[in-house]
Amino acid sequence: MHYQGDYYWGYYMPTRSIGSDPMERVVKLASEKAVVIFSLSSCCMCHAVKRLFCGMGVNPTVYELDQDPRGKDLETALMRLLGNSQPVPVVFIGGKLIGAMDRVMASHINGTLVPLLKEAGALWL
Amino acid sequence: MANHRVGETGLTDSGPSSNHHHHHHNIPYAVLHGMNVPQSFMHQEGPAFDFGELEEAIVLQGVKIRNDEAKPPLFTAGRPEATLEMFPSWPMRFQQTPRGSSKSGGESTDSGSGVNTISSKTENQVEPESPISKKTSSLDQQQQVDMASDISRTGTSQNQSAAAKTPQEKRRGSTSEKQLDAKTLRRLAQNREAARKSRLRKKAYVQQLESSRIKLTQLEQDLQRARSQGFFLGGCAGTVGNISSGAAIFDIEYSRWLEDDQRHMSELRTGLNAHLSDSDLRIIVDSYISHYDEIFRLKVAAAKADVFHLITGMWTTPAERCFLWMGGFRPSDLIKMLISQLDPLTEQQVMGIYSLQHSSQQAEEALTQGLEQLQQSLIDTIAGGPVIDGMQQMAVALGKLANLEGFVRQADNLRQQTLHQLSRILTVRQAARCFLMIGEYYGRLRALSSLWASRPRESMMSEDHSCQTTTELQMVQPSQNHFSNF
Numbered sequence: 001m002h003y004q005g006d007y008y009w010g011y012y013m014p015t016r017s018i019g020s021d022p023m024e025r026v027v028k029l030a031s032e033k034a035v036v037i038f039s040l041s042s043c044c045m046c047h048a049v050k051r052l053f054c055g056m057g058v059n060p061t062v063y064e065l066d067q068d069p070r071g072k073d074l075e076t077a078l079m080r081l082l083g084n085s086q087p088v089p090v091v092f093i094g095g096k097l098i099g100a101m102d103r104v105m106a107s108h109i110n111g112t113l114v115p116l117l118k119e120a121g122a123l124w125l
Numbered sequence: 126m127a128n129h130r131v132g133e134t135g136l137t138d139s140g141p142s143s144n145h146h147h148h149h150h151n152i153p154y155a156v157l158h159g160m161n162v163p164q165s166f167m168h169q170e171g172p173a174f175d176f177g178e179l180e181e182a183i184v185l186q187g188v189k190i191r192n193d194e195a196k197p198p199l200f201t202a203g204r205p206e207a208t209l210e211m212f213p214s215w216p217m218r219f220q221q222t223p224r225g226s227s228k229s230g231g232e233s234t235d236s237g238s239g240v241n242t243i244s245s246k247t248e249n250q251v252e253p254e255s256p257i258s259k260k261t262s263s264l265d266q267q268q269q270v271d272m273a274s275d276i277s278r279t280g281t282s283q284n285q286s287a288a289a290k291t292p293q294e295k296r297r298g299s300t301s302e303k304q305l306d307a308k309t310l311r312r313l314a315q316n317r318e319a320a321r322k323s324r325l326r327k328k329a330y331v332q333q334l335e336s337s338r339i340k341l342t343q344l345e346q347d348l349q350r351a352r353s354q355g356f357f358l359g360g361c362a363g364t365v366g367n368i369s370s371g372a373a374i375f376d377i378e379y380s381r382w383l384e385d386d387q388r389h390m391s392e393l394r395t396g397l398n399a400h401l402s403d404s405d406l407r408i409i410v411d412s413y414i415s416h417y418d419e420i421f422r423l424k425v426a427a428a429k430a431d432v433f434h435l436i437t438g439m440w441t442t443p444a445e446r447c448f449l450w451m452g453g454f455r456p457s458d459l460i461k462m463l464i465s466q467l468d469p470l471t472e473q474q475v476m477g478i479y480s481l482q483h484s485s486q487q488a489e490e491a492l493t494q495g496l497e498q499l500q501q502s503l504i505d506t507i508a509g510g511p512v513i514d515g516m517q518q519m520a521v522a523l524g525k526l527a528n529l530e531g532f533v534r535q536a537d538n539l540r541q542q543t544l545h546q547l548s549r550i551l552t553v554r555q556a557a558r559c560f561l562m563i564g565e566y567y568g569r570l571r572a573l574s575s576l577w578a579s580r581p582r583e584s585m586m587s588e589d590h591s592c593q594t595t596t597e598l599q600m601v602q603p604s605q606n607h608f609s610n611f
Contacts, residue, residue, distance in 0.1 A: 044502065044528055045535070048495025055487050086531075101531075102538050108484045109542040110549070111477075 022073035026081070030092035033061035034122040038078055038090045040066045045101050046089040052104070056114075058122045060091075094120030351380040371430020372439070378423050379440055382416075389413045390564040393557050403553045410556045414548055421541045428452070428533045435533050442574035445567070451492060451536035456485040456543040459563065463547075466562055467555060477550040481543065488539050496532050499525060 030036045035053060039046035041064045053060045065071035065088065075087035082090060084100055091098040093116050098104055107113040117123035368376070389412065396409045428435055435453075438446035448458065460482040470478065506522045548556045 042502070044495045044499040044525075045531055047498045048491045048532075048535075051494040052487060052491035055490055101535055105488050105535060105539055106542045108488055109481065109539065109546050111480060111484070111546075113484075 022070065022077040023081070025070075026074055026077050027095075029063060030097070031095035034094060034120040035060040035117070036092040037062045038074065038088050039064055040088050042066065043088055045086075049089045049091065049101055049104060052108070056117070056123065058117055060122075093117060093122070347377050347380070350384070351376060368439075369431045369434065371427060372434035375423060375427035375430070375434065376440055379420070382420050382423070385416060386564055389416050390561060390568075393561045393564075397554070397557050397561070406553045406557055410548065410553055410560065413560050414544065417544055418541065421537050424452070424537050425534060428530045428537075432529045432533055436529060442571045444570045444574040444577065448570075450489065451496065452533040453537060453540055454567075455489060456540050457482055457489055459543070460485065460547075462566060463559060463562060467551070467559060470555075474550055474555075478547075481546050481550065485539065485543050492532060492535055492539070499528050499532070 026038070035058055037046070037049060037053070037060045039050065039062050050060065050062060063074075065074050068074065078087045078090050079085070081097070082100055086100065089101060091100075091104050093113075096116075098107060098113075098116070104113065107116070114123065118125070389409075392409050393413060396406050401409075424435060427440075432452075434440060436451065438449040438452070441449065445454075448455065450458075460478065464478060464482070467478070503522060503525050506518060506525060547559060551559055
């Protein structure tokens with residue numbers, strides 16, 4: 001993709017203009033990379049999910065929301081998205097929402113996670 | 126004849142006031158025959174033998190008084206009036222009783238026996254001196270009513286009933302005809318009132334005792350059941366008090382679950398041996414999976430209530446505890462145990478099982494690393510250098526500790542998903558055998574715990590161990606459950 005060069009300005013523009021809509025930002029960030037994990041650096045479950053993907057040989061893109069100036073909004077948006085009390089960790093694969101840790105583990109156990117990863121180009125065996 | 130119904134709880138019109146037949150069949154059957162009166166009997170305010178009635182009968186024999194109007198409620202429980210002049214024809218010893226015998230203990234027993242005497246000798250009025258005297262003494266104080274005084278009578282109807290009774294009292298056999306006076310009436314009413322209060326207190330006390338007794342037997346049963354399952358409450362019988370209520374509740378639920386497990390397993394066994402059709406077997410297998418789903422549900426609540434109880438494995442037996450992983454069994458270990466026994470498997474099934482083992486191992490590893498990070502973070506919080514604000518430090522640590530629940534939940538989730546996936550990979554018959562194997566495996570592990578605990582030790586005895594071993598092995602009584610699968 002060539003968005004980084006030509007649309008460099010365009011890349012930042014949306015975040016400022018849609019700064020009031022964290023959900024859009026979540027979706028946008030999620031669709032940019034094959035495996036996207038929203039996390040908090042202090043969260044241990046987030047650490048577990050990161051270790052899971054790394055253990056499988058996947059290189060996820062991680063957004064630490066406590067290091068983002070508008071992280072709080074993103075957390076709220078994620079909580080609303082999942083209907084959870086915990087905003088993180090949340091995993092997107094190929095732009096599609098997988099869910100929190102329990103969904104990720106369930107899909108790994110029932111064998112649907114690896115095909116998704118391969119489809120998204122995050123894993124090649 | 127409604128008045129003759131035992132167990133009637135109406136307070137208004139029951140009893141002698143509306144009862145025109147003062148025969149001894151008013152007395153409750155149980156009391157009449159000295160039977161152990163059940164608690165429900167105590168509720169009745171229905172027609173029954175009535176002391177006040179008898180007393181009045183004795184006193185007012187032959188006197189027709191219409192006192193309906195003259196019924197101001199001066200019937201307060203209190204010291205009895207001087208009653209000595211009431212029964213001039215009676216023996217003198219009666220005079221000592223009112224204040225002297227104010228003990229609660231013996232009197233009710235006596236009145237109890239007195240009832241039976243009276244009941245058979247309704248017509249004979251010479252006899253019952255003691256009950257009356259005892260009754261007057263019952264006015265004396267708030268006493269703990271206990272024993273056998275099983276006479277129930279009308280309650281609030283007493284106040285109105287006195288007057289209505291009196292015309293009927295004439296008909297009863299009586300000793301002497303006595304002139305009614307206000308003092309007598311008042312005393313009688315006070316007697317009745319006090320006796321009524323005594324009965325109510327006694328009723329409440331008996332109710333309390335009964336419910337405590339039931340609770341106690343239930344607790345004993347649960348404890349017995351839990352023990353027979355090879356389950357050790359913190360390894361020591363006397364430390365039940367150290368267990369949190371959430372943990373205790375879960376322990377009880379878990380022991381019940383283990384009983385259910387036995388039931389399910391025998392269903393599986395008979396289903397397999399009977400060569401049921403696949404659809405029938407599927408029903409049994411599915412119900413077994415739901416049975417497992419239930420324990421995971423219970424564990425969710427238990428994790429919320431007392432995560433340490435789960436994660437330290439205090440709910441399991443020692444041998445299980447030894448192999449515990451994050452509050453339960455390790456899924457990859459289970460699959461490893463099953464792999465060799467599940468033959469024959471198709472190639473696809475083999476691949477499915479191995480990939481299940483692989484993915485569960487990866488998931489376990491991830492969770493373990495997450496938990497390790499939690500531990501490290503907790504250590505850092507508590508250990509942390511200069512303690513500027515101890516409370517703040519503790520608060521942060523508490524917040525981190527709360528994450529334990531999440532890990533136990535994810536681990537249970539992993540266990541549950543693994544079992545479900547197994548049932549998807551395997552055929553119905555294979556799944557039935559598989560779950561039977563799992564159940565038997567853990568049953569043996571629990572049996573191992575029991576045996577280990579009761580194995581012969583070389584404690585403080587230095588003599589020959591061989592015979593000791595033999596005797597102790599003979600003494601070891603494995604419970605039925607543990608060895609039924611061997």
